[in-house]
Structure formats: C-alpha cells, structure tokens
Amino acid sequence: MKKIIRTATVSISLDILLKGQLAFLKEHYEVVAVSGQDVHLENVDNREGVRTIPVAFQRQISPFKDFVSLIKLYKVLRKEKPLIVHSITPKAGLLSMLAAYFAGVPIRIHTFTGLIFPYKKGFLHHLLLFLDKILCRFATHIIPEGEGVKKDLVAFKVTKKPLKVIANGNVNGIDLDFFNPNKVSQIEQENLKQQLHIAASDFVFVFVGRLVSDKGINELVAAFTNLCKQNSNCKLLLVGPFENELDPLNRETLDLISSNKSIITVGFQDDVRPYLAISNVFVFPSYREGFPNVVLQAGAMNLPCIVTDISGSNEIIISNETGIIIPVKNEIAIFDAMQLLFHDNDLFQKLQSKSRVNIVSRFQQEFVWNSLLQEYKRLENNV
Numbered sequence: 001m002k003k004i005i006r007t008a009t010v011s012i013s014l015d016i017l018l019k020g021q022l023a024f025l026k027e028h029y030e031v032v033a034v035s036g037q038d039v040h041l042e043n044v045d046n047r048e049g050v051r052t053i054p055v056a057f058q059r060q061i062s063p064f065k066d067f068v069s070l071i072k073l074y075k076v077l078r079k080e081k082p083l084i085v086h087s088i089t090p091k092a093g094l095l096s097m098l099a100a101y102f103a104g105v106p107i108r109i110h111t112f113t114g115l116i117f118p119y120k121k122g123f124l125h126h127l128l129l130f131l132d133k134i135l136c137r138f139a140t141h142i143i144p145e146g147e148g149v150k151k152d153l154v155a156f157k158v159t160k161k162p163l164k165v166i167a168n169g170n171v172n173g174i175d176l177d178f179f180n181p182n183k184v185s186q187i188e189q190e191n192l193k194q195q196l197h198i199a200a201s202d203f204v205f206v207f208v209g210r211l212v213s214d215k216g217i218n219e220l221v222a223a224f225t226n227l228c229k230q231n232s233n234c235k236l237l238l239v240g241p242f243e244n245e246l247d248p249l250n251r252e253t254l255d256l257i258s259s260n261k262s263i264i265t266v267g268f269q270d271d272v273r274p275y276l277a278i279s280n281v282f283v284f285p286s287y288r289e290g291f292p293n294v295v296l297q298a299g300a301m302n303l304p305c306i307v308t309d310i311s312g313s314n315e316i317i318i319s320n321e322t323g324i325i326i327p328v329k330n331e332i333a334i335f336d337a338m339q340l341l342f343h344d345n346d347l348f349q350k351l352q353s354k355s356r357v358n359i360v361s362r363f364q365q366e367f368v369w370n371s372l373l374q375e376y377k378r379l380e381n382n383v
Contacts, residue, residue, distance in 0.1 A: 002380070003030040003082040007073075007096045009057045009089040011035035015043045017088065017113075017293075021172050022048040024369045029376070032080060034073070035092070053080075057091050061127075070095045077103035083383070084376060088113055088171060094131055097138040106383050110135055111143040111171060114290025114311070115152050132158050141379065145171055146291040148311020166371050169315055170291045173368030176360055179300035184277035192274050196264050198235055203342055206237040206279035206303075208272050208294045209286070211265070212247035216285030216308065216329070221253045221263065223334035227342070228262050234342060239275045241268045276301040280348070281341050285326070285334055289313060299323075299359040304351035306337045322351055322358045 004025060008014045014022070014033050025031050026049060033044045037054030045052045055072050058065045077085065077099050086109040087096040093110040100108045117128035136142055136159035144150035146169035153163055167173070177183075198204060205224065209215050217238075224236040238257070242249070249257075257263050269275060272294075276282070282298035283306045291312035298305055299316065305323035307313035317323040324340070326333035341348050 001030045002084075003032065003080060004084045004086060004376070005032045005034055005077070005080060005082045007034045007055075007085065007087040007092045009035070009059055009092040011038055011040035011044065013089055015040035018172055020048075020175065020365065021369055021372075022050045025373065025376075026050055028373060029083075032082070034076065034096075057095065059091060066091070066095065070099055073099040074103055077105055083107060083380065084109060086111070090116065090128075090132070090135075093139075094135045097135050101138040106140075107379050108138065108140045109143060109379075110139045110141075111145060112149050112153065112290075113145045113171060114149060114288075115156075115158075118152060118156065119288060129156060129158070136161060143375075145169055146312050146315050148315060149290055152311070164375070166375060167368045168362045169312070170293070170296065170363055170368060172293075173363050173365035174293070174296045174300050174359060175365050176300055179273065179297050181277055181302045181356075184274050188274060189278050193278050196237070196266070196278075197261075198237075198264070198278065199233070201233050203231075203234045203281075204237055204279040205234065205281050205283050205338060206239065206275060206298075207283050208239045208275070208298070209284070209292075210247075211238055211240050211242045211249065213249060214247055214287050216287060216334075218250050218253045219329060219331040219334055220283060220285050221249075221256050222331045223338060224263065225256050225260060226335055227338055228260065230339075231342060232262075234262065236263045237275060237279060238263065238265045239267075239269055239272055272297065273301065276303060279303060281306060281338070282323075283334070283338065284308070284313060285328075286310060286313065287328055291315070296359055296363055299355045302352060302356045304341060304348060304355055306334065306341070316359075316363070318354075318358060320351075322355050324351075 022031050031050040033050055033052045034055050036056045041052050057069050084107040085096055085100040085105045087093040088111045097108050117125050142161050142163055144163050150163045211217050282303040285308050289312040295313055295316045305317050307317050308328045309325050314325055319325045324337045326337050
C-alpha cells in the first residue's frame, strides 16, 4: 500500500483540525502522522489508528533548532519513502517541503490555512513572505484552504504554481452528526439557561473563540452595550478564553464585560454545542481568518451568523440568505446587524431556515474527505 505522511508544526493540528480524516485516508493508503510528541499525537495514534513518528518543530523562528528538525525529518522521509508528504501550518510546511524535496518524495503538498505575513510589518513581513515563497518553491502542489487565501497568494505573488481549493474550502469539513442541534436536549438547554440566568424570553447573541482584540471583541461589546440600552431582554454570551498577555482587550471593554449583567462569560469549553443551542444568533466580527471552523459549527447548529467581510467567513455565509456580512472593525455595523435580527423576526426566521442547509450542502465532512482523496489519486496517476 502506498504511503502518505501528514505533518503539522504542533500535533494539536493533526488531532483537532484533521479529526477523523487520517482514519478515512487509512482505508486507501498507509498513513503516518509526524509532529511533536505529546498527548495530541497519542490521540492521533489511538483514535485514527495510524502510525505516528515524533519530530519536534518550533513555532517561532529558531535557526539552529529548525535545522535540527529539518535533518531529523529528512532522515524519517529517507527511511519511510512515502509517495506523498502533505503539510499544514507554516513551520512544518517549510521544513517538510525542504526535507521531502531532498529526500526525493515525488508528491509534496502544502495546505495554506491562512497567511501570517500580510498582517506583519517591516523586516518580519518580508522575512515571512520570503519563507513562504521558499516553501512553495520546494512543494509540487499548493492547496489554499479557501478562495480568500488563494487571492492573497496570488496578490502577493507567493507562487506561480496552480492553486486549487479542495471542495468548497476548509481542511476537514464538519461532522454534521456531532454538530446537530437535535443532539442537545431541551432539558439540557433549560438547565444551562437556568445556570447562566438566561430567561426563556431572552434573545441570545453568542461569540465563540479567543476573547482578544483581533476577534473584534472590543467592537462587539461596545455594540451590544448600546443595544442593551434600548432592549432589556437580550444577552451576549462569550465562550472562550481571555489572552491578556498576547492580545489584550481594551480596559473599557473589560470594564463593560464585568459590569454588564447581560454579558455572560463562560471561558473555554470543550463542547460548545450546548452554548450554540441556547443562542439565537452567532456573531463573529474577526479582523482576519483563514477559514473559521466556528462559523461552520454555528451554521450547522442552525444559527444565523453576523460575520465580517474576511476570507473564510464571507465564503461560508451567503449574504442575506444564511447571515449578514458586515465591514471589519465597524462597531456601528455590528450594532445595526444585531438590532436588525433582534427586531425583524421574518428575516431572522428566513436566515435560520437556511443556515444548516447551507452547511450540509457545501461542507459535509465526507464530501471534503472524498474530494481530497480524489486529488491524491489524480496526482498519483500523474507521477
């Protein structure tokens, strides 16, 4: 059986982002997962049933440690002799494509789940752009996770190689059996509402993700605070961790969150489905994304979505059909969209009726997996 090696900088990417995919591919290829050794790599071994090989990668630029990782990876590839090496995440992509090239691997694929350099300035911008160009030089095939990522790769002239988005975008699709509103019982919903002091008559807006500036939380909290002044029976549910050291929220935002009883924070949650199930509208005012899984999850849970006009979000949401697309960093636009869905029940019902249908028709996990498998087979036939 021909062999595929999948690599990622940190093993949580293989564990969470590609959950189920490696087990599916194992039916057609021998699959080996390569990343740093930790509990997530063990999860991949146990759950996916594929062989794992530990090779540590540094997320930050570290020339000496990166060179050591490159040599270790080269030795693994020379020994394993795979047909395909397929990487995700930047550092693993760069080192995997270099090692695979020198190890003589015929098919070398990297998936860009997003680009970092467009949001950096000065020397770091030029360095990261240069490294992505090197990655593409040694890869045989480049897969952008979505059309937005593809446009950026073209706009910044990262590569002249053909760029092909798999299926309708996203690296893994969505498990529609798991993200299903029917999987959260009414009793469970009522108990959670009672625990969070949410009344049956409350209209709940929900955000899921890191509570940081880059996710648009400052604008979201300000917009919701103004909405509260006009409507007492609305709540904002914030599901996710604060990151005060990496990307802190404004002091004013933190004060509003702590003082406004209609804003509920619950921290990081392993299972976000119950929180989506008790909500009415998902709001995701992020500044930038690759292809956000959480928007897929919210849609699958039958929630209309308010999202910013950024890569990924504007590919998932169909404007005025499954949600509302608004400008980035615009508190007034967030307020207007929230107020509209709060007051216009006909529009709310229309968007809600099509939310899950949109995800089912375009992002079903098996569809994404089979599309990737077909791409592997096509490339294999052309070797």
